[in-house]
Amino acid sequence: MSKAITSTFGYPKIGENRELKRALETFWAGKLTKDDFFKQTEAVNQKRLEKQKAAEIDLIGSNDFSWYDSLLDLALSFGIVPEGFRDIEDPVELYFAVARGTEKAPAAEMTKWFDTNYHYIVPEITGLPVLKENRALRSWLEAKEKYGIETTPSLIGPFTFLKLSKGYGSEAFDSLLATLAGIYGQILSELEQAGAKTVRLEEPALAFDLSEKEIAAVIAAYGIITKDRSVSVYVQTYYESLSHYEALVKGLPVQGIGLDFCINGENFENIKTYGFPEDKVLIAGVVSGRDVWKTEYQKAFALIRDLFALTGKSEIILSNSSPLYHLPVSLNQEKGYLEDKVLALLSFADERLEELNILKNAVNGKGELPVQNLDEIRKSFKNEAVQKKVAAIDVKNVGRKAPFAERLALQKEILHLPLFPTTTIGSYPQTAEVRKNRADYKNGRKSTAEYLEFIQNETKNVIALQEKLDIDVLVHGEFERNDMVEYFGEHFDGFAFTKNGWVQSYGSRYVKPPLIYSDVSRPKPITVDSITYAQSLTDRPVKGMLTGPVTILSWSFYRKDIPKKEIAWQIALALREEVTDLEKAGIKIIQIDEPAFREALPLKKSKQREYLDWAVIAFKLTNEQTAPATQIHTHMCYSEFGEILPDIYAMDSDVISIEASRSKGEIIAEFHQIRYDHGIGLGVYDIHSPRVPAESEIEDIVEKSIAFIDKKLFWVNPDCGLKTRAYAETIPSLTHMVEAAKKLRTKYR
Numbered sequence: 141m142s143k144a145i146t147s148t149f150g151y152p153k154i155g156e157n158r159e160l161k162r163a164l165e166t167f168w169a170g171k172l173t174k175d176d177f178f179k180q181t182e183a184v185n186q187k188r189l190e191k192q193k194a195a196e197i198d199l200i201g202s203n204d205f206s207w208y209d210s211l212l213d214l215a216l217s218f219g220i221v222p223e224g225f226r227d228i229e230d231p232v233e234l235y236f237a238v239a240r241g242t243e244k245a246p247a248a249e250m251t252k253w254f255d256t257n258y259h260y261i262v263p264e265i266t267g268l269p270v271l272k273e274n275r276a277l278r279s280w281l282e283a284k285e286k287y288g289i290e291t292t293p294s295l296i297g298p299f300t301f302l303k304l305s306k307g308y309g310s311e312a313f314d315s316l317l318a319t320l321a322g323i324y325g326q327i328l329s330e331l332e333q334a335g336a337k338t339v340r341l342e343e344p345a346l347a348f349d350l351s352e353k354e355i356a357a358v359i360a361a362y363g364i365i366t367k368d369r370s371v372s373v374y375v376q377t378y379y380e381s382l383s384h385y386e387a388l389v390k391g392l393p394v395q396g397i398g399l400d401f402c403i404n405g406e407n408f409e410n411i412k413t414y415g416f417p418e419d420k421v422l423i424a425g426v427v428s429g430r431d432v433w434k435t436e437y438q439k440a441f442a443l444i445r446d447l448f449a450l451t452g453k454s455e456i457i458l459s460n461s462s463p464l465y466h467l468p469v470s471l472n473q474e475k476g477y478l479e480d481k482v483l484a485l486l487s488f489a490d491e492r493l494e495e496l497n498i499l500k501n502a503v504n505g506k507g508e509l510p511v512q513n514l515d516e517i518r519k520s521f522k523n524e525a526v527q528k529k530v531a532a533i534d535v536k537n538v539g540r541k542a543p544f545a546e547r548l549a550l551q552k553e554i555l556h557l558p559l560f561p562t563t564t565i566g567s568y569p570q571t572a573e574v575r576k577n578r579a580d581y582k583n584g585r586k587s588t589a590e591y592l593e594f595i596q597n598e599t600k601n602v603i604a605l606q607e608k609l610d611i612d613v614l615v616h617g618e619f620e621r622n623d624m625v626e627y628f629g630e631h632f633d634g635f636a637f638t639k640n641g642w643v644q645s646y647g648s649r650y651v652k653p654p655l656i657y658s659d660v661s662r663p664k665p666i667t668v669d670s671i672t673y674a675q676s677l678t679d680r681p682v683k684g685m686l687t688g689p690v691t692i693l694s695w696s697f698y699r700k701d702i703p704k705k706e707i708a709w710q711i712a713l714a715l716r717e718e719v720t721d722l723e724k725a726g727i728k729i730i731q732i733d734e735p736a737f738r739e740a741l742p743l744k745k746s747k748q749r750e751y752l753d754w755a756v757i758a759f760k761l762t763n764e765q766t767a768p769a770t771q772i773h774t775h776m777c778y779s780e781f782g783e784i785l786p787d788i789y790a791m792d793s794d795v796i797s798i799e800a801s802r803s804k805g806e807i808i809a810e811f812h813q814i815r816y817d818h819g820i821g822l823g824v825y826d827i828h829s830p831r832v833p834a835e836s837e838i839e840d841i842v843e844k845s846i847a848f849i850d851k852k853l854f855w856v857n858p859d860c861g862l863k864t865r866a867y868a869e870t871i872p873s874l875t876h877m878v879e880a881a882k883k884l885r886t887k888y889r
């Protein structure tokens with residue numbers, strides 16, 4: 141075997157102790173001067189670079205730090221500014237105005253990044269992009285001059301940038317791509333003059349299914365970018381195998397191609413079938429940027445050995461398979477916190493750096509591979525009873541037996557709901573007091589009895605509030621839940637929780653995904669006490685509130701040695717026990733939230749069918765044993781459903797509530813088109829903003845909707861949970877919502 145060198149990109153931006161969050165939030169609160177904000181954020185970046193240098197990484201990524209979002213950075217550097225913000229001159233003010241909105245203009249649209257739980261700000265291209273600022277050059281110079289590190293700057297490439305942007309017509313795609321290519325060429329030329337040797341252009345969108353025309357356009361664009369350049373350009377792909385492997389790997393006029401070998405075996409198979417060009421460098425993503433499980437050294441080493449043999453290369457660059465920011469920063473604080481056996485299975489971003497170095501040294505004959513016993517540990521966690529139950533699922537017969545019409549008739553008799561029933565999505569405002577009490581309980585400053593009393597009191601208040609507001613179907617408020625996935629994970633077997641495993645979700649919002657390290661089961665009822673307590677306080681129906689299997693799976697780090705669908709079904713069976721217990725305890729309506737259902741859809745069309753099939757089964761498993769008279773609700777956010785709407789229908793819930801604040805018209809038309817004939821609650825106002833909707837606006841939305849959707853099936857509710865809102869806006873908003881429903885009831889009676 142020959143020589144390996146290492147490279148990294150997308151190392152986490154947040155700081156080992158969430159320093160970036162603190163800097164941002166104190167700056168936004170006006171408690172930090174701009175200069176201090178610059179200093180603090182620069183220090184976070186310096187630490188990232190120096191850590192990677194200390195870990196002896198050969199090609200360290202730069203330009204992968206961002207205050208808020210890298211795509212926003214790029215858009216602004218191309219002069220792409222949404223309409224409402226063009227009069228803001230100060231660049232820092234402009235940056236956060238676009239990201240977070242101002243009094244005058246709402247924030248730019250934010251959406252999920254590929255199939256991850258990261259969110260990016262969608263660039264809106266209305267004019268011609270121009271190079272306003274060469275950020276890559278600035279980062280490269282900063283790393284070199286301030287910290288003495290020669291880096292490989294990384295940018296999202298022009299194809300991915302354009303694919304994820306909006307505001308232009310499809311006919312403008314090719315010419316915009318060519319314009320962007322010219323700009324990237326200029327960025328590269330300036331980097332080259334400054335002395336940079338390599339640049340990485342990240343093109344995850346090359347994992348999508350592409351048309352012939354797109355392939356030609358992207359190859360042409362890279363022709364423009366690299367024409368007359370001496371700097372080496374590496375195109376990095378990830379999250380899935382490179383689509384149209386042969387055409388792109390051969391056709392792209394660049395010096396190197398980065399491939400993800402962790403996500404699945406497809407890139408490897410393609411190299412076997414089609415080879416790899418002699419004149420290009422292979423950047424092999426051999427340690428995962430997406431999951432937290434320790435690299436299996438023997439397997440990775442064998443893969444690298446095969447890659448050398450198949451490609452005939454004398455040198456291969458080893459790298460992370462996808463950006464490292466989907467991982468927490470470091471395992472340091474987990475030592476002594478997580479169970480040793482669980483800890484032994486894990487690697488976060490810093491540990492990935494070590495792994496790269498270990499693999500490099502082994503390839504270069506400078507070190508041995510450490511001995512691992514990962515299989516043994518995993519086996520020791522096995523729960524055979526759970527595995528048997530999953531194996532026994534009869535996939536063809538999963539689901540409720542009574543058809544919807546029959547169920548609806550029975551539910552009507554029991555529930556006595558008016559036309560346009562009103563409800564909310566589950567959570568009520570999580571005030572500072574609620575958060576403090578939960579933290580006090582966790583830290584042992586409050587006893588279980590004291591804490592329970594506090595939570596019950598909150599529930600009492602929120603039930604009284606909902607009765608006063610005259611809402612028809614009530615909720616218990618979710619005060620005991622810190623996070624809708626964490627809460628269930630904490631009560632299931634097979635989950636572990638980190639102390640400091642934060643991952644950026646968007647801006648200064650970070651999440652701490654649970655670790656599903658073993659087979660999943662439910663030792664005892666989870667929500668029954670809190671829901672039945674809430675129900676005991678009122679004659680109106682209270683909805684039982686659960687998080688669905690696909691969402692629990694997607695927002696956790698799950699095992700890679702067990703098929704995803706099996707884990708989802710394990711979770712579904714655990715939830716089914718909960719549903720049964722709620723029903724037994726007299727709860728008439730049960731909501732099973734699946735906000736991650738759409739986000740988890742695979743990037744490649746060829747894989748979507750399989751996912752949808754098992755995901756629908758997972759949902760149906762949770763409630764298939766309920767009586768026809770029990771009403772099952774589900775809730776989804778980010779409602780760009782489009783083609784998957786028939787599958788959402790196949791989930792067979794009695795009522796679905798969805799977020800539809802953005803593109804109401806489209807969604808109504810889509811539901812109409814597939815003749816969706818179960819209950820629908822289209823969000824009638826946007827809870828992501830503190831704005832109080834007028835009663836007339838809400839009426840208007842309902843009127844527009846029932847032009848297409850059967851009014852007897854229409855529910856009136858906000859578009860998501862109220863957790864992040866304050867009571868100050870929640871009470872007037874809900875008042876208007878109920879008034880609107882009442883007016884419409886009289887009108888359409």
Ligand code: GLN
Pocket residue numbers: 565566567618624685733735775776777860861862863
């Ligand atoms: N029931 C949850 C809540 O109201 C749903 C949250 C979500 O859709 N993300 O908070």
Ligand code: ZN
Pocket residue numbers: 565735775776777799859860861
């Ligand atoms: Zn939601």
